[in-house]
Amino acid sequence: SYVLTQPPSVSVAPGQTARITCGGNNIGSKSVHWCQQKPGQAPVLVVYDDSGRPSGIPERFSGSNSGNTATLTISRVEAGDEADYYCQVWDNSSDHWVFGGGTKLTVL
Amino acid sequence: QVRLVESGGGVVQPGRSLRLSCAASGFTFSTYGMHWVRQAPGKGLEWVAIISYDGSNKYYADSVKGRFTISRDNSKNTVYLQMNSLRAEDTAIYYCAKGGIAVAESLGDYWGQGTLVTVSS
Numbered sequence: 001s002y003v004l005t006q007p008p009s010v011s012v013a014p015g016q017t018a019r020i021t022c023g024g025n026n027i028g029s030k031s032v033h034w035c036q037q038k039p040g041q042a043p044v045l046v047v048y049d050d051s052g053r054p055s056g057i058p059e060r061f062s063g064s065n066s067g068n069t070a071t072l073t074i075s076r077v078e079a080g081d082e083a084d085y086y087c088q089v090w091d092n093s094s095d096h097w098v099f100g101g102g103t104k105l106t107v108l
Numbered sequence: 109q110v111r112l113v114e115s116g117g118g119v120v121q122p123g124r125s126l127r128l129s130c131a132a133s134g135f136t137f138s139t140y141g142m143h144w145v146r147q148a149p150g151k152g153l154e155w156v157a158i159i160s161y162d163g164s165n166k167y168y169a170d171s172v173k174g175r176f177t178i179s180r181d182n183s184k185n186t187v188y189l190q191m192n193s194l195r196a197e198d199t200a201i202y203y204c205a206k207g208g209i210a211v212a213e214s215l216g217d218y219w220g221q222g223t224l225v226t227v228s229s
Contacts, residue, residue, distance in 0.1 A: 001170070035153075035216055042203060042219040043145075043153065054217060086153050090212040095167045097143070097155040097215050 002091035004100035011106040018074040020103045022087030025068060030089045032070040034063060037102075038083045046085075047072060074105070082107045110134040110218040112204050117223030120194055128189040130204030130220055138162070138182040141207030143215055144189045146200035147222075156202070158211050159187060165211055172198075194227045201225075 005023040012018040022032060032050050035043040045054050047063035050070065060075045074081055087100040116128040130142070144156040157168045157178040166178050177190040187204055201222040208214030 033215060037153070042221050043205075043216060044219070045217050048214065048217065084152075088153075088155075088215055090215075092212060095211075096169065097158065099153045099155060102152040 006100040006103045009104045020072045022070040028066045034072045112220035114220045114223040119226045125192045132185045137185040142187040143205040148200040
């Protein structure tokens, strides 16, 4: 089955840029979506189809996808961005949706 | 606005059954696929199942295939998850999430708040 690999944690100072990666075999050929989950809350979609941004999501959130790595970029990081972030794709070889293991973003 | 409200969670003994429901509002329910996603305590998100807009296509995670059944009633704007032969490892918060028009299109542009299922003797 298809595997998505994320770093367990990323730390960044306020105002800096955070980059969270999601690795998968030829992931660039798939559409990658990202969700944010704050403690005790349901997930929220922050990027869809590699780089789309849902209504209400700040422009500071952006995405890219090429080769074997997709990246969620959060510019001008704020304390309120501290959360777990998950990438997800549809694997058409198994007819399964797949989540990455999640990355905890810590704002120093 | 879009709203998804799960219900039916609780404490159940291993080997028993439970049915979860998710009532949807704020969008044309019969046009979109619907997902169930779960999260075990302190763990990450795990996709469980998806049902297409008309119920004709259903896909399951390997961990639940043969034990869980997803269904929907478009007249009631509700999606269900019938969980049989429950195991301790099924203990989790279960979320329903709105999908796309096609099953491969989207997972979770909207999510419910979740319902807790605890499998314990």
